Amino acid sequence: MLARTITSAPSSTPTLAPSSTQAPSSSPSQTPSIKSCVDDELATFTLINLEKSVGCVWILQNKKRADVRKERYCGLDRVNSICPPSCGLC
Structure with missing residues (x-):
């Protein structure tokens, strides 16, 4: 035997104000935002086809x-x- 749950009726009047004071954005951004425009000096990445890790400075090191x-x-x-300025992203 299934038990029935009885709920109260919806309120008879709508609320006068939205639940949040901040309006939603009109649409999502197409590009990710960069929080900081500095290279992460501690981060590294591995070179393609090599087992060598380098930092952002390597990108611009050889003009x-x-x-x-x-x-x-x-x-x-x-x-x-990790390298937005070195990559020319900001």
């Missing part, structure tokens, strides 16, 4: 290779999240 390094590594989530 002749900087554009190639940005193109190859800054598209990776890990790198662009």
